[in-house]
Amino acid sequence: xxxxxxxxxxxxxxxxxxxxxxxxxxxxxxxxxxxxxxxxxxxxxxxxxxxxxxxxxxxxxxxxxxxxxxxxxxxxxxxxxxxxxxxxxxxxxxxxxxxxxxxxxxxxxxxxxxxxxxxxxxxxxxxxxxxxxxxxxxxxxxxxxxxxxxxxxxxxxxxxxxxxxxxxxxxxxxxxxxxxxxxxxxxxxxxxxxxxxxxxxxxxxxxxxxxx
Amino acid sequence: xxxxxxxxxxxxxxxxxxxxxxxxxxxxxxxxxxxxxxxxxxxxxxxxxxxxxxxxxxxxxxxxxxxxxxxxxxxxxxxxxxxxxxxxxxxxxxxxxxxxxxxxxxxxxxxxxxxxxxxxxxxxxxxxxxxxxxxxxxxxxxxxxxxxxxxxxxxxxxxxxxxxxxxxxxxxxxxxxxxxxxxxxxxxxxxxxxxxxxxxxxxxxxxxxxxx
DNA sequence: ATATTATATGACCACATGGTCATATTGTCA
DNA sequence: TGACAATATGACCATGTGGTCATATAATAT
Numbered sequence: 001x002x003x004x005x006x007x008x009x010x011x012x013x014x015x016x017x018x019x020x021x022x023x024x025x026x027x028x029x030x031x032x033x034x035x036x037x038x039x040x041x042x043x044x045x046x047x048x049x050x051x052x053x054x055x056x057x058x059x060x061x062x063x064x065x066x067x068x069x070x071x072x073x074x075x076x077x078x079x080x081x082x083x084x085x086x087x088x089x090x091x092x093x094x095x096x097x098x099x100x101x102x103x104x105x106x107x108x109x110x111x112x113x114x115x116x117x118x119x120x121x122x123x124x125x126x127x128x129x130x131x132x133x134x135x136x137x138x139x140x141x142x143x144x145x146x147x148x149x150x151x152x153x154x155x156x157x158x159x160x161x162x163x164x165x166x167x168x169x170x171x172x173x174x175x176x177x178x179x180x181x182x183x184x185x186x187x188x189x190x191x192x193x194x195x196x197x198x199x200x201x202x203x204x205x206x207x208x209x210x211x212x
Numbered sequence: 213x214x215x216x217x218x219x220x221x222x223x224x225x226x227x228x229x230x231x232x233x234x235x236x237x238x239x240x241x242x243x244x245x246x247x248x249x250x251x252x253x254x255x256x257x258x259x260x261x262x263x264x265x266x267x268x269x270x271x272x273x274x275x276x277x278x279x280x281x282x283x284x285x286x287x288x289x290x291x292x293x294x295x296x297x298x299x300x301x302x303x304x305x306x307x308x309x310x311x312x313x314x315x316x317x318x319x320x321x322x323x324x325x326x327x328x329x330x331x332x333x334x335x336x337x338x339x340x341x342x343x344x345x346x347x348x349x350x351x352x353x354x355x356x357x358x359x360x361x362x363x364x365x366x367x368x369x370x371x372x373x374x375x376x377x378x379x380x381x382x383x384x385x386x387x388x389x390x391x392x393x394x395x396x397x398x399x400x401x402x403x404x405x406x407x408x409x410x411x412x413x414x415x416x417x418x419x420x421x422x423x424x
Numbered sequence: 425a426t427a428t429t430a431t432a433t434g435a436c437c438a439c440a441t442g443g444t445c446a447t448a449t450t451g452t453c454a
Numbered sequence: 455t456g457a458c459a460a461t462a463t464g465a466c467c468a469t470g471t472g473g474t475c476a477t478a479t480a481a482t483a484t
Contacts, residue, residue: 157410206418
């Protein structure tokens with residue numbers, strides 16, 4: 001955690017530092033990201049930086065935690081209404097929300113993508129023990145629930161489906177970040193919805209030609 | 213491409229350099245990977261290195277090209293017998309081969325995984341223009357072919373299914389590298405086959421409970 | 425006004441990086 | 455043997471890194 005001095009800073013200055021750090025970590029990975037660069041971009045001297053944070057790792061974990069918290073906050077509303085929805089609609093909501101998140105907070109989304117690529121074991125571990133794993137358990141809960149209600153076939157392998165959904169989720173996010181980086185979301189909204197429906201259609205109905 | 217001097221080297225020495233470079237690039241990413249480290253591990257002086265390669269990038273592209281070529285060689289036999297197989301069996305073969313490849317050549321597989329995470333745009337581009345994109349077009353060919361033969365529903369969205377398969381493929385590879393890094397493949401073979409079948413079953417039949 | 429505490433600051437450190445280059449060594453022809 | 459090219463080598467360079475620290479400044483309390 002950052003030192004008290006950091007939180008005593010005026011909001012402007014604190015946010016400047018946070019933004020510069022997010023910028024850096026969202027495009028560089030833990031080892032390649034540079035503290036000098038962050039200092040330069042937020043116009044604070046090197047010495048001050050180490051008055052605010054103990055470490056590079058300290059900063060990294062803090063920034064990642066902010067992103068994770070924001071994502072959870074963003075999704076929590078959607079998850080609250082899950083019990084009224086079919087599994088298909090739950091998935092649809094999750095995918096659409098994911099894309100909206102990437103569009104609304106590209107910085108946070110980029111941070112998440114960068115984190116999923118992170119090579120430095122220490123950095124990765126430090127973040128994971130801080131903000132706990134949730135997406136995997138969320139998928140598994142949803143699947144088990146839908147099996148119980150008989151909505152999906154109970155013979156479907158839960159962990160296989162979970163892996164499939166997770167990898168699909170991150171692929172779609174990456175796809176969004178790459179392709180719609182600067183295109184207006186509103187403009188592409190219909191295309192995106194169609195694409196999500198195509199994906200979900202495959203997962204729910206399979207690709208095999210129906211016999212009749 | 214490496215300079216002529218490099219190819220004039222005795223095989224032992226050349227392979228030593230190649231192995232050290234693979235080791236480094238498979239665990240570090242282009243920017244973080246260190247030429248000094250590669251020199252140290254292959255016991256060649258810095259000056260000699262630059263007698264063999266013009267650049268860090270030169271080495272990187274060369275190593276990645278080797279890995280790509282090996283992977284193509286490994287898969288080409290399987291792809292040759294595709295026309296005798298149903299799409300399901302084609303996919304199964306592809307997944308199983310992918311896992312066998314990761315097990316037989318963990319170094320190459322790790323290199324590929326590392327490359328898919330690469331941040332440095334220049335490095336990524338240099339490799340892509342060298343060894344051409346094939347997996348995406350392969351999937352699309354397979355899908356279109358199966359649609360033509362009526363094996364899968366022609367209403368299935370080709371690009372959605374292709375994205376799904378690609379992301380699944382890399383997820384499975386990553387899963388393999390992480391989990392079975394040191395466990396014997398033979399020992400886990402049955403589990404792996406079961407898992408692959410579970411995944412393919414979902415994709416072919418969907419997860420929705422059949423009405424009868 | 426004085427003493428005490430909290431910040432701000434940038435020169436500085438040891439180390440690592442990718443890359444160069446003058447020189448030494450070896451190999452190959454005549 | 456001598457001449458010429460190919461190769462080997464490590465000291466060296468500029469630059470960047472994460473991190474430190476003595477000192478300067480500001481804020482607060484007595």
